[in-house]
Amino acid sequence: MIGDAQKPSSLATQQLPLLRKLPIPLAAIMMQQIARADRLFPVELQELKRSLQALASPHSPAIEAAVRAFAALQLSPELQHLDWATDPASFVEKMSAELWSSGQIGAFHDAAKLLVPATLPTQTSPPIKPARFVTIALDRRLSAESSTPSLFLKLRPHGTFFPNVKDEEPNTLGEWLSARAAAAPAPYAHWRLSGEADRSPSPASVVSLSYDGLKSTRQQLLARFNATRNTDGASGPEGLRHTLLQLTPEQIGLASMPDPVLRAFAMEIFTGGSGTQLYATTFVQWTVREVLRRAQPQTLLARFTPRSEATSIDLRFTYPELEPPPDGRGSLIDAEMGAYLSYLNLQRLPDEGASFLVWHEGYGQALLIGNGMPGNAQSQSPITLKALLRLTT
Amino acid sequence: MNQVDQWNRLAAGRSYDRREFLRGLCGSALATTVSSVLPRRAWGSAVKRRKVVVVTFGGGARDEETFAPEGQQNIPRMLQELMPQAAFFTQVVNRGILGHYVATASLATGVYERFNNFADVSPENPTLFEYFRQSLKRPASDAWVVAPSNGFNRIGQSSHGLYTGAGASVILPKRLLAHADGSAAFGGLEHLLNDNYESPIQAPVALASEMPSEQVASMLKLSVADFAAHASTLNSPDELSLFVARRIMREVAPCLLWVTLHDIDVAHTGAFSLYLEGIRRSDTICAELWRTIQSEPEYKDQTNLLILPDFGRDSDGDAGGNGFQHHRTGDALSRTTWMMALGPDVRQNTVVDRPIESIDLTPTVAALFGCDARMSQGHLIRELGL
Numbered sequence: 001m002i003g004d005a006q007k008p009s010s011l012a013t014q015q016l017p018l019l020r021k022l023p024i025p026l027a028a029i030m031m032q033q034i035a036r037a038d039r040l041f042p043v044e045l046q047e048l049k050r051s052l053q054a055l056a057s058p059h060s061p062a063i064e065a066a067v068r069a070f071a072a073l074q075l076s077p078e079l080q081h082l083d084w085a086t087d088p089a090s091f092v093e094k095m096s097a098e099l100w101s102s103g104q105i106g107a108f109h110d111a112a113k114l115l116v117p118a119t120l121p122t123q124t125s126p127p128i129k130p131a132r133f134v135t136i137a138l139d140r141r142l143s144a145e146s147s148t149p150s151l152f153l154k155l156r157p158h159g160t161f162f163p164n165v166k167d168e169e170p171n172t173l174g175e176w177l178s179a180r181a182a183a184a185p186a187p188y189a190h191w192r193l194s195g196e197a198d199r200s201p202s203p204a205s206v207v208s209l210s211y212d213g214l215k216s217t218r219q220q221l222l223a224r225f226n227a228t229r230n231t232d233g234a235s236g237p238e239g240l241r242h243t244l245l246q247l248t249p250e251q252i253g254l255a256s257m258p259d260p261v262l263r264a265f266a267m268e269i270f271t272g273g274s275g276t277q278l279y280a281t282t283f284v285q286w287t288v289r290e291v292l293r294r295a296q297p298q299t300l301l302a303r304f305t306p307r308s309e310a311t312s313i314d315l316r317f318t319y320p321e322l323e324p325p326p327d328g329r330g331s332l333i334d335a336e337m338g339a340y341l342s343y344l345n346l347q348r349l350p351d352e353g354a355s356f357l358v359w360h361e362g363y364g365q366a367l368l369i370g371n372g373m374p375g376n377a378q379s380q381s382p383i384t385l386k387a388l389l390r391l392t393t
Numbered sequence: 394m395n396q397v398d399q400w401n402r403l404a405a406g407r408s409y410d411r412r413e414f415l416r417g418l419c420g421s422a423l424a425t426t427v428s429s430v431l432p433r434r435a436w437g438s439a440v441k442r443r444k445v446v447v448v449t450f451g452g453g454a455r456d457e458e459t460f461a462p463e464g465q466q467n468i469p470r471m472l473q474e475l476m477p478q479a480a481f482f483t484q485v486v487n488r489g490i491l492g493h494y495v496a497t498a499s500l501a502t503g504v505y506e507r508f509n510n511f512a513d514v515s516p517e518n519p520t521l522f523e524y525f526r527q528s529l530k531r532p533a534s535d536a537w538v539v540a541p542s543n544g545f546n547r548i549g550q551s552s553h554g555l556y557t558g559a560g561a562s563v564i565l566p567k568r569l570l571a572h573a574d575g576s577a578a579f580g581g582l583e584h585l586l587n588d589n590y591e592s593p594i595q596a597p598v599a600l601a602s603e604m605p606s607e608q609v610a611s612m613l614k615l616s617v618a619d620f621a622a623h624a625s626t627l628n629s630p631d632e633l634s635l636f637v638a639r640r641i642m643r644e645v646a647p648c649l650l651w652v653t654l655h656d657i658d659v660a661h662t663g664a665f666s667l668y669l670e671g672i673r674r675s676d677t678i679c680a681e682l683w684r685t686i687q688s689e690p691e692y693k694d695q696t697n698l699l700i701l702p703d704f705g706r707d708s709d710g711d712a713g714g715n716g717f718q719h720h721r722t723g724d725a726l727s728r729t730t731w732m733m734a735l736g737p738d739v740r741q742n743t744v745v746d747r748p749i750e751s752i753d754l755t756p757t758v759a760a761l762f763g764c765d766a767r768m769s770q771g772h773l774i775r776e777l778g779l
Contacts, residue, residue, distance in 0.1 A: 103488070109713060109722065109723065238511065273663075274718065274719070275662030275664065275718075285663060286715070310659070310667050327666075330666035334663075337717070341716050
């Protein structure tokens, strides 16, 4: 059995005999997860445990199929002789490049998909209470050319559109988030993400991250990019990737964040996400994706604020402290797509009954998806944001 | 269902969407047999004067943002000005590595190249430019590549021993604006210098066979300072490429010109609005290139223009990707794109629905010139009068 508090090193030692019996590509990706065990959210750790147990126990047909699919991948002799157990992250990087160049990346993805059922609970889990709810708020500075734009067109087939929404209280969404966190306190279950630092404090049970709040970290990372590219003999993207794999949160100013799991998560948003270091809208969209995929929270409140205007990446590297002026118009387009992708990511979670709300605080338009909300529908009746939040729960 | 079957099914579905949309838009005829799209006039006697301009989008564009109904607002000039004169191929499948340099190299060689996308290497297989120059004994000035970033500086010449020295002249317009270390040589032009969106850092690039900036500027009859002054009026690296391509057409008039656009790849930063701007800019540039072709006596009525993205981008529906941002999943939609062909060897206003592969481009263009891309693994696109 795998203990919750087990260190990655002892877990790796314990699981190595099992992993050595598996095809190398599968063993390497499992070892990569094990090596990160102390940086995983509770849900991820449970998934890892279930996967390892499924691979250790007599195989189900589905697991057998997954193992066979991994075994069918052809790795070069050079790669097979590399030590995947000691440095699985670097091994997986090299393996990924080789799978692309040998035309096997699709087969690898298919094999990985076969493994997904093994990560899911074997018994039907009771529905989470309160049901999962994601709210996306678009700051009023995100503006369109038109005075009354038609928002959320890509999402409208999935829910009910409300064009007349008023928010009559100063902190409706903050209070809604706090109430949900108080009603069902659990680690990493309630999140607040934003382009800008929170205007109102969140209770301790809410995990809060913002693009502005992580400004120093962003800038330190951009400075590292710049230093890496200016280093004599720099080895290009692969050298940068290797540098990032070795990076610790403390090296980019995250030491003050007390929670080691969150510290690592914040670092990975910037080292694993593309553009998260440059644009607030990208930061919010990508972080929503990663929070949903990894922490699987019960409540997520994300706020898109204006990103900076398009600026040469070269310039941003050279002057990491540069914060160009905002681009409200482009940000609205980014945020609308960000909301749509967030909904798709919510849909990928295994439970039913989740709610999704997106609203623009300036135009008073909202779209609600969830129980009792028909798709392709519209309600012209004026409604408050507070009332809207109660419609599906 | 195996992976290739799945790709084929999804690609065909996407093809259907494009075809139906275009039929509604342009009333395009659907070509069901090769004979139905043969050119209206024989071109054999004119082959010596034939010219070809290839434009690739080195930053894939998805249907949702281009030829699907919801994307049409982003490509008004391709739809309204070019499509009525074009043959449109609804299924161009790329089965290779989805990185822009290696994919563009694959288009240029007709073989799915397997090298590291970020490596400073030449394609292993002979390029279209080498087939063209060696077979027809053409000078270096007759085959040009205008490419976006430093990583493309070896695209014109393969490492194949049989074709040494027969490559294209490659011009990286931004090099004219930069010092050797990549920094801006002219104040205020930094925004045009860095466009490698796939990775924030580029591998060091050898400058082996590149022409000095002064030589290029001299050939184009443009001082580097004048060039920089003009560049300062431009918004993007692709506009710079258009400017240089036009200058090459005016001053050198090569028979084979290959332009790779790259602004669209700003999508890797995750800013959807900037990605759309890149598509709109590419739309304008393609239309302007066609106008230039029709206005330059050396090109008018004897030039085929072929436009195609090197590949697509990830679909919204693949959990392994992040929608438009990347092309990492290798899913069917990221591998399936389109091609537009215009010119004397093309029957106008036609939709070709059968699947072709991106590596079919090189043997086809070579054949349009009357030469054989003998090591290419692609097939002739017979709908182009071959």
